[in-house]
Amino acid sequence: MSQKMFERIALIGIGLIGSSIARVIRREGLAGEVVISTRSEATLKRAEELNLGDRYTTDAAQAVEGADLVIISVPVGSSGAVAELIAPALMSGAIVTDVGSTKASVIAQMQPHLPANVQFIPGHPLAGTEKSGPDAGFAELFENRWCILTPLEETDATALETLSAFWRACGSNVDTMDPQHHDMVLAMVSHLPHIIAYNIVGTADDLQTVTKSEVIKYSASGFRDFTRLAASDPTMWRDVCLHNKDAILEMLSRFSEDLASLQRAIRWGDGDKLFDLFTRTRDVRRSIIDAGQEIDSPDFGRIAVKSEKPA
Numbered sequence: 401m402s403q404k405m406f407e408r409i410a411l412i413g414i415g416l417i418g419s420s421i422a423r424v425i426r427r428e429g430l431a432g433e434v435v436i437s438t439r440s441e442a443t444l445k446r447a448e449e450l451n452l453g454d455r456y457t458t459d460a461a462q463a464v465e466g467a468d469l470v471i472i473s474v475p476v477g478s479s480g481a482v483a484e485l486i487a488p489a490l491m492s493g494a495i496v497t498d499v500g501s502t503k504a505s506v507i508a509q510m511q512p513h514l515p516a517n518v519q520f521i522p523g524h525p526l527a528g529t530e531k532s533g534p535d536a537g538f539a540e541l542f543e544n545r546w547c548i549l550t551p552l553e554e555t556d557a558t559a560l561e562t563l564s565a566f567w568r569a570c571g572s573n574v575d576t577m578d579p580q581h582h583d584m585v586l587a588m589v590s591h592l593p594h595i596i597a598y599n600i601v602g603t604a605d606d607l608q609t610v611t612k613s614e615v616i617k618y619s620a621s622g623f624r625d626f627t628r629l630a631a632s633d634p635t636m637w638r639d640v641c642l643h644n645k646d647a648i649l650e651m652l653s654r655f656s657e658d659l660a661s662l663q664r665a666i667r668w669g670d671g672d673k674l675f676d677l678f679t680r681t682r683d684v685r686r687s688i689i690d691a692g693q694e695i696d697s698p699d700f701g702r703i704a705v706k707s708e709k710p711a
């Protein structure tokens with residue numbers, strides 16, 4: 401039998417991301433054994449029904465015993481508590497990683513608990529959906545997506561290469577980044593869009609309640625795109641907002657300034673300004689399409705957009 405990439409992988413948290421990782425590990429045969437742990441009995445039972453691993457326990461410390469790779473896939477606000485629980489049971493030389501949407505806060509929460517004889521390499525697969533829980537995962541989630549690793553100064557190059565090889569085996573392209581830079585970039589491209597979506601859907605819902613109108617019933621597809629993002633898990637996104645506060649506030653302030661400028665152009669009938677902005681933003685989408693990246697379509701699932709390139 402061929403050598404597995406890892407002898408035992410422990411997955412702590414088995415929602416959308418953890419269960420997608422479990423499925424791809426099984427499909428690609430990346431581990432001799434997969435041990436699954438999550439806090440809630442009901443979720444653990446569901447993971448077992450879905451046959452996502454080989455062993456199941458609500459005891460996170462027990463789950464990580466003898467594991468050469470530990471992947472923590474819980475809301476970012478719980479990373480510190482999980483690190484504290486597992487620290488005494490970690491095997492010397494184990495790689496410990498996470499998938500959290502924010503990085504500086506996860507490092508600040510986890511690092512103080514982790515022993516010096518493990519390799520802690522924070523990570524973030526830039527892949528997901530608005531769904532959550534073990535039923536929502538799928539093995540193809542990470543295909544052709546970026547996975548950003550934010551190694552620490554003391555991270556060993558071999559361990560970093562091993563974890564990078566794991567993510568490549570899951571179908572991802574791997575990049576490394578400084579955690580603060582990661583948090584700034586993600587505040588713009590992921591956190592701000594979700595906050596805007598939560599806000600616009602909240603405003604429409606308030607308006608409907610106050611005016612007894614049917615704004616949501618007659619929502620056009622532009623609004624529907626926002627409702628997909630705004631249906632994302634409340635616990636996860638509460639934690640992202642609380643744990644990437646500074647970068648998000650910085651991006652929100654730039655966004656508000658630009659929105660005020662747009663508002664002014666509309667008020668004063670500055671058609672040239674509107675036309676110029678809308679032309680520039682259309683070019684942004686075209687450049688994404690030209691780069692051959694996939695774009696999520698809320699109505700049709702994930703689609704390759706290369707063919708959308710205008711003639």
Ligand SMILES: NC(=O)C1=CN([C@@H]2O[C@H](COP(=O)(O)OP(=O)(O)OC[C@H]3O[C@@H](n4cnc5c(N)ncnc54)[C@H](O)[C@@H]3O)[C@@H](O)[C@H]2O)C=CC1
Binds near residue numbers: 412532
């Ligand atoms: N949903 C998405 O699109 C993406 C999420 N992420 C990140 O991945 C992480 C997990 O997100 P999802 O899988 O979407 O969430 P999810 O809600 O589907 O699953 C979270 C899992 O964590 C468990 N859990 C919660 N607190 C725990 C604790 N204290 N101890 C043990 N288990 C605990 C839950 O029982 C559940 O199994 C988050 O940090 C999120 O920021 C990263 C990329 C994409």
Ligand SMILES: O=C(O)C(=O)Cc1ccc(O)cc1
Binds near residue numbers: 527529530590
């Ligand atoms: O559903 C979507 O459109 C997403 O943007 C998914 C997503 C959510 C959070 C992340 O940290 C990464 C990806």
